Amino acid sequence: MFKHIIRYDWLLLRSTRTFALSVALLALFTAFALWNGARHAHFQRTTLAAIDSTERAAYAALQSAVRDIEQGKPYKGNEFQNPQLPYPIGGNKGARFATLPPAPLALVSFGQSDLLPYYYRVTMTKQQSLYHAEEIANAATLYNGNFDVAFVVVYLLPLIIIALSYNIVSAEREQGTLAMLLTSDIRFGRLVLSKFLFRFVVVSFVFAVVLLAGIGFAGVNLLQASSELALMLLVVVLYAAFWFALSFAVNSFGRNSGVNAALLLGVWLLLVLIIPSILTITATTLHPAPSRVELITQTREASDAAKKRTAQLLSKFYEDHPELLPKGKEINPKDFATASLSAQMEVDKSLKPLQDRFSAQTEAQQSLIGSYRFLSPSVFVQQTLNDIAGTGYRRYADFTAQTYSFYQRFQQFFVGKVFRQERMTSADFELIPAFRYAQTASTLLIAPNVLNMALLLILTVAFVSLGLTKTARMQLVEAFA
Amino acid sequence: MSTKISTNILTKIITKELRDFRSDKRVQWALSALYLLFALALFSGWRYYTTTQPRHEAAQAASYNQWLAQGTKNPHSAAHYGFYAYKPVPLLAIVDKGMDEYLGVSVWMEAHKQNSVSNRTAHDMADVSRFGSLTVGFVMQFLLPLVIILLTFNAVSKERESGTLRILLSTHTSGVQLLAGKGAAVMLFVLVAIVVPMLLASGLVMVSTGGSAFAASLGTFAVWSLAVVVSVLLWTALGLAVSASVRESGMSLIVLLGVWTFGAFFVPRLGGSLATTLHPTPSAFAFNETIVSEKAKGVDGHNSADARAKELEARVLKEYGVDSLSQLPVSFAGISLQAGEEHDYIVFDKNYGNLFQTFQRQERVLELANMLSPVLAAQSLSRALAGTDGDKHEHFTTNAEQFRRVIMRTMNNDMTENGAKDKTKRDFGYMADDVLWKKIPPYAYTAPGLGFALGNQTLSIASLLGWTLVALFMVVWRGRSLKP
Numbered sequence: 001m002f003k004h005i006i007r008y009d010w011l012l013l014r015s016t017r018t019f020a021l022s023v024a025l026l027a028l029f030t031a032f033a034l035w036n037g038a039r040h041a042h043f044q045r046t047t048l049a050a051i052d053s054t055e056r057a058a059y060a061a062l063q064s065a066v067r068d069i070e071q072g073k074p075y076k077g078n079e080f081q082n083p084q085l086p087y088p089i090g091g092n093k094g095a096r097f098a099t100l101p102p103a104p105l106a107l108v109s110f111g112q113s114d115l116l117p118y119y120y121r122v123t124m125t126k127q128q129s130l131y132h133a134e135e136i137a138n139a140a141t142l143y144n145g146n147f148d149v150a151f152v153v154v155y156l157l158p159l160i161i162i163a164l165s166y167n168i169v170s171a172e173r174e175q176g177t178l179a180m181l182l183t184s185d186i187r188f189g190r191l192v193l194s195k196f197l198f199r200f201v202v203v204s205f206v207f208a209v210v211l212l213a214g215i216g217f218a219g220v221n222l223l224q225a226s227s228e229l230a231l232m233l234l235v236v237v238l239y240a241a242f243w244f245a246l247s248f249a250v251n252s253f254g255r256n257s258g259v260n261a262a263l264l265l266g267v268w269l270l271l272v273l274i275i276p277s278i279l280t281i282t283a284t285t286l287h288p289a290p291s292r293v294e295l296i297t298q299t300r301e302a303s304d305a306a307k308k309r310t311a312q313l314l315s316k317f318y319e320d321h322p323e324l325l326p327k328g329k330e331i332n333p334k335d336f337a338t339a340s341l342s343a344q345m346e347v348d349k350s351l352k353p354l355q356d357r358f359s360a361q362t363e364a365q366q367s368l369i370g371s372y373r374f375l376s377p378s379v380f381v382q383q384t385l386n387d388i389a390g391t392g393y394r395r396y397a398d399f400t401a402q403t404y405s406f407y408q409r410f411q412q413f414f415v416g417k418v419f420r421q422e423r424m425t426s427a428d429f430e431l432i433p434a435f436r437y438a439q440t441a442s443t444l445l446i447a448p449n450v451l452n453m454a455l456l457l458i459l460t461v462a463f464v465s466l467g468l469t470k471t472a473r474m475q476l477v478e479a480f481a
Numbered sequence: 482m483s484t485k486i487s488t489n490i491l492t493k494i495i496t497k498e499l500r501d502f503r504s505d506k507r508v509q510w511a512l513s514a515l516y517l518l519f520a521l522a523l524f525s526g527w528r529y530y531t532t533t534q535p536r537h538e539a540a541q542a543a544s545y546n547q548w549l550a551q552g553t554k555n556p557h558s559a560a561h562y563g564f565y566a567y568k569p570v571p572l573l574a575i576v577d578k579g580m581d582e583y584l585g586v587s588v589w590m591e592a593h594k595q596n597s598v599s600n601r602t603a604h605d606m607a608d609v610s611r612f613g614s615l616t617v618g619f620v621m622q623f624l625l626p627l628v629i630i631l632l633t634f635n636a637v638s639k640e641r642e643s644g645t646l647r648i649l650l651s652t653h654t655s656g657v658q659l660l661a662g663k664g665a666a667v668m669l670f671v672l673v674a675i676v677v678p679m680l681l682a683s684g685l686v687m688v689s690t691g692g693s694a695f696a697a698s699l700g701t702f703a704v705w706s707l708a709v710v711v712s713v714l715l716w717t718a719l720g721l722a723v724s725a726s727v728r729e730s731g732m733s734l735i736v737l738l739g740v741w742t743f744g745a746f747f748v749p750r751l752g753g754s755l756a757t758t759l760h761p762t763p764s765a766f767a768f769n770e771t772i773v774s775e776k777a778k779g780v781d782g783h784n785s786a787d788a789r790a791k792e793l794e795a796r797v798l799k800e801y802g803v804d805s806l807s808q809l810p811v812s813f814a815g816i817s818l819q820a821g822e823e824h825d826y827i828v829f830d831k832n833y834g835n836l837f838q839t840f841q842r843q844e845r846v847l848e849l850a851n852m853l854s855p856v857l858a859a860q861s862l863s864r865a866l867a868g869t870d871g872d873k874h875e876h877f878t879t880n881a882e883q884f885r886r887v888i889m890r891t892m893n894n895d896m897t898e899n900g901a902k903d904k905t906k907r908d909f910g911y912m913a914d915d916v917l918w919k920k921i922p923p924y925a926y927t928a929p930g931l932g933f934a935l936g937n938q939t940l941s942i943a944s945l946l947g948w949t950l951v952a953l954f955m956v957v958w959r960g961r962s963l964k965p
Contacts, residue, residue: 036754047764054770112608115583115601119766132599136765136836138843139583139871141757142603144749145611155746167731174731258634258731265738269627274518276612281525288532289605293540293587296565296600300547358605365607379609386608393608 022160023202027210029156033149034214037107037389040146044102044118051097051119059429062093067426080336084423087337089432090124090414098122098403098435103390104225107218108232109150109382111391115142118396120403122435124411125344128299128351130403131292131358149211150385153236154378155272157207161243162264164199166250167257168192169471174257182474189471193248193464200244204237228388231444238456239381245463252470275376279369287364290357302350306343313342317419324419337418345411359397366393370448377459380452387444398440409433490654494662495669502632502670511628512674518624519679522615526575527686533602534570537586541567545923553912556892556900557818563591563888566881566924568598571868572691572698573705576683577618579864582606584874590885590924592892593776593821595829597765598878617683618867621676621709622859623745626716629671630737633720635730636663637963642730647965656963660721660956667717676713680706701931705866711945712859718952719855725959744854752850752857756843763839768832775828786821793820807907812900814908819893826886833882837875844871848940858944865934865941872937876929888921895920 065083069075081088100118117133145151169192172178182188212229216222222229246267250260306313311333318325325331333339373379386392410433417424502508544565551559568586585598603610613619637660640646649659684702688695695702720737727733763771777786797816798804806813851857864870900911935942 036758039758043761043764047766050764051766112611115603115611134585134599134601134604134765136597136762136768137583138753138757138762138840139580139601139874140844140847141753142583142601143580144753144847145613147750147754151750159742166735170731174729256731258729258734261731261735261738262631265742273613274615276609277615278521280607280610280612280614281521283607283609285525285528289602291533291536292600292602292605293536293567296587296589297540297543297547300544304547304550362605362607369607369609373609379612382612383608 019164019199022163023206026152026157026160026203027206029152030149030207030210031214033147033152034107034211034218036146037110037148038218040110040114040148041102041106044106044113048099048101048119051099055095055097058093058095059432062089063426063429066424066429070426085337086414086417086422086424087341089424090411090418091340092123092125094429094432095121095123096406096410096432096435098399098406098437100396100399100437103395104220105215105228105232105389106391107215107220107389108148109385109389109391110146110148111150111386111389112393112396113389113391114146116396116400118399122403122407122410124407124414125340127344127348127404127407128295130400130407131295131355150382150389153239153385154382157203157236157240158243158268158272161199161203161240162247162261162268164203165196165244165247166260166264168195168247169251169254170257170260173254187472188474189252189468192251192471193468196244196248200241204240207236207240208233227442228444232385232388235381235384235453238453238460239377241460242377242456242463245460245467248467249463249470252467252474254470254474271376271378276379279372279375279379282372283365283368286368287361289361289365290354295351295354295358298354299347299351302347303343306346306350309346310339310343313346314338317342317345321419324416326419326421329421335421338421341415341418345415359401362393362397374452374455377452377456380449380456384444384449384452394443395440399437402437403435406433406435490652490658491662491665494654494659495666498663498666499670502666507631508628511631515620515624515628515675518615519617519620519682522617522620523575523683523686525614526578526616527690529578529581530570530572530575531690533574537567537569540565540587541924548921549915549918551915551918553914555909555911556896556913556917557592557814557909559913559918560592560818560889560892563589563885564924565589566877566884566926568874568877569926569928571928572687572694573701573867574869575617575687575690576702576705577616577863577867577869578614579616579618579867579869580871580874581869582610582614584869584871588878588881590881590888592818592889593825595825595833595882595885598874598881617679618860618863621679622712622856622863625671625675625709625713626741626856627738628675629667629713629716630720630734630741632667632670633663633717633724634734634737636660636667636721636724638724638728638730638733641728641965646963650963650965655960656725657957657960659963660725660960664717664721664956667720668713671713671717672710676706676709680709701866701934704931704935705863708859708862708866708945711949712855715855715945715949715952718949718956722952722955722959725956725963741856744856748850748854748857749847752847755850756846759846760839760842762843763836768836772828772832775832776825779824789820789824790817793817810901811897812908812911815893815895815897815900819890819897822886822889822893829882833878840871840875845940848944851941852944852947855945855948858941858948861941862938862945865938866931868928868934870934870937872933873928876933877926880926881924884924891920892917 062083065075069084075082075084081093083089083093098120102113102118106113114135114137117135120130120133122130167174169178172181181191211233212222215225215229247260247264250263255263314331314333318331331338369379373383383392387394413431413433416422417428544567548559548562548564551562554562566588568584570581574581582602585600586602587600588598589596637646640649640659650656684695687698687702691698719740723736723740724730724733727736779785779789793816794806794813797809797813798806801809801811803809848861851861861870865872895913895917896908896911899913900908903911906912
């Protein structure tokens with residue numbers, strides 16, 4: 001029996017343009033979104049490749065300049081810029097870049113990758129500059145958001161589902177076929193549900209095929225990314241099921257098509273817009289980030305204060321670190337390199353509490369969102385897609401933290417040389433620490449994510465049962481209401 | 482006689498519609514939700530302004546005090562120290578903070594470098610903020626149209642379904658009159674029950690926080706409010722036109738919601754992707770590399786810094802008729818630094834010029850896309866009027882850079898003039914004090930006026946008015962051929 005319904009429904013759907021058009025649009029949007037995401041990831045990879053080759057070239061040039069001096073060629077340039085001096089190397093010329101390579105599935109979601117820095121220029125004298133690093137971007141595109149797969153899933157997929165299903169029951173009444181169906185010997189609820197199931201299967205299938213084909217076409221190794229892809233499909237399918245179930249429940253109230261559409265669109269608006277913006281306002285009001293503007297003023301105050309005390313700081317530094325006393329040389333309190341570096345270290349120390357507050361407050365905001373995102377499955381799906389794409393908050397926060405600890409290591413390397421008043425040898429250039437992002441273990445299947453998926457499933461089941469109960473109670477009179 | 486009848490009928494239609502709206506449960510729900518969101522938006526805007534603006538003001542003053550308190554220094558060291566310019570938050574940000582969170586707020590004005598205006602607030606916000614932010618402008622431009630859709634989508638079909646349309650059209654009422662009456666009722670209801678109270682509340686909050694600053698932005702706020710009224714007219718006309726064109730209420734609602742969703746969610750992202758594909762933004766890395774290389778090698782790559790220095794030296798020696806730099810009555814270091822700055826201006830003007838041109842080209846694509854979407858045109862106009870858009874940001878950037886150049890010139894000229902007076906403390910040995918620092922006034926940014934915003938928004942204004950006229954035309958056209 002149901003086979004017949006599905007077969008006839010399929011024939012009917014094939015002949016109606018809405019269905020074909022909606023599914024075609026979904027395929028088209030997904031393909032375009034993948035192309036757009038791939039373009040963005042490619043741009044970032046190209047930029048990082050350029051950074052890498054620039055850094056290598058700069059290091060090769062410095063090393064060969066030092067080798068020339070070692071082989072007896074006298075250095076003729078400005079003495080402050082002598083490549084044998086550790087200070088100008090660590091402070092500027094030997095800058096290392098901390099870079100975050102886009103994850104294999106970056107093309108799926110822009111996430112925060114267009115907003116947060118994915119590379120930092122690290123020197124030993126300007127920790128504060130790390131806070132002010134940012135990529136150039138047109139604010140309008142940051143504000144509007146991007147056309148990526150996450151957008152197609154979170155925003156457009158529900159709309160397509162609504163377009164495909166808002167009038168499944170009401171259309172029967174409006175065409176006058178409802179009375180016939182209600183009086184026939186099959187259960188009406190089952191019939192309607194099978195129509196929903198059928199659409200759900202087609203939509204999920206088309207999406208999965210286009211997505212996997214597109215990602216494969218973009219050159220991603222599907223097998224290597226299989227666990228992320230499986231999770232992604234699972235989340236998308238759950239999200240689609242949630243919307244179909246919601247639509248089924250709304251349909252089962254037997255209202256007319258217009259009311260159904262308005263109601264579903266209202267829920268959509270609530271989930272993709274109203275709840276997220278209320279969450280934003282709540283998070284920024286309860287856990288406001290410290291002001292970057294105040295950070296600037298305080299940095300300047302701290303460095304002015306440190307500069308006034310350089311002589312003191314320097315002698316204190318040597319008291320604390322007698323192992324770094326220069327051998328066979330006098331300590332010169334006016335020596336620019338030692339004075340500046342000890343002042344910088346003092347500034348780093350005094351700004352630490354304020355800087356820690358930045359990460360603490362964003363962390364607090366983020367965890368507040370985490371606790372309340374169950375209010376909107378759209379927020380959960382967006383965040384999960386970001387994490388799958390490696391463009392979410394977590395990975396960027398991790399990258400920034402790794403950059404700061406790299407700064408420490410990088411500075412530490414030069415501290416010994418500067419304070420002992422040693423010179424750089426050509427062999428030393430091989431020893432200068434280089435940054436490599438350490439990918440942390442996947443946090444995709446952590447408890448909160450599983451809970452949110454379970455919640456989606458529960459909501460889906462609840463809506464389906466509601467729909468079944470309501471349709472079972474549908475009376476023949478309603479067919480003529 | 483006939484005008485009297487038609488006025489009479491119009492009044493009756495309006496009265497009847499208003500009564501319907503007041504008793505409609507759905508309308509009451511929609512209004513309550515709208516007011517709730519409005520209150521939240523106004524609070525959030527007020528909070529944004531009252532926490533951010535005083536901070537920027539205080540930081541601007543602190544930065545200047547730090548500049549004055551530098552003590553005795555060589556003018557070039559002072560130029561390196563420099564100071565910061567902070568972008569003031571306009572009072573109208575209370576109603577529309579626009580793109581402020583995605584635009585930088587501060588720039589370091591130092592020697593040899595035109596820095597970018599950086600420090601986007603969005604960096605320190607949770608990722609969920611990317612879903613969009615709730616502002617009074619958003620309530621007016623995005624959510625209010627939804628209420629209007631609710632009030633208009635079945636304007637004609639409900640009369641048809643209840644059989645009253647036939648009666649109405651068979652009396653002295655024409656289709657146009659019927660639609661005009663309904664339109665007037667919707668406008669009246671929306672303006673009295675929503676727009677005017679919300680504008681008054683926003684105005685009151687701005688007066689109480691801004692005081693005298695509000696007087697200065699009163700004209701702009703008036704234009705901003707006018708734009709809201711135009712958008713109400715636009716959506717009312719659009720709603721009635723669709724309602725008169727589509728036979729079933731359901732279909733009419735779906736068409737209107739489709740237009741809204743397409744314009745509010747689809748067009749902006751599509752436009753952004755097209756804009757950045759057609760006119761790619763350079764990476765900060767590539768941008769800085771180009772500047773560094775052009776500063777060293779010259780814009781054409783054939784005029785190295787060394788060559789330029791030699792040329793300058795020969796010219797200055799000749800000008801003063803002496804053989805060596807030590808014989809100069811002025812400081813060559815000062816002259817050379819200023820010459821360096823002026824060479825760099827060419828590099829900065831070229832590169833920042835290109836960057837801003839790229840942004841402007843992207844902006845054009847977005848504005849063309851806005852033609853497809855009256856909501857976006859209204860949004861774009863609103864943030865331009867509020868002074869929280871990209872054009873205003875660029876104006877600030879240019880203004881701060883002009884000020885930086887004044888600082889550099891003042892420092893270098895002082896060094897040129899006084900850096901050779903004491904032969905034992907020439908050039909970089911010469912020290913200046915706060916007499917010189919005080920020659921630089923505090924940085925004060927004056928935002929451009931109303932004309933600037935309107936001039937930049939011609940396409941958005943054209944789009945808004947175009948949509949309104951087309952919708953009004955459709956109302957008249959469909960009204961004439963209205964059949965029961």
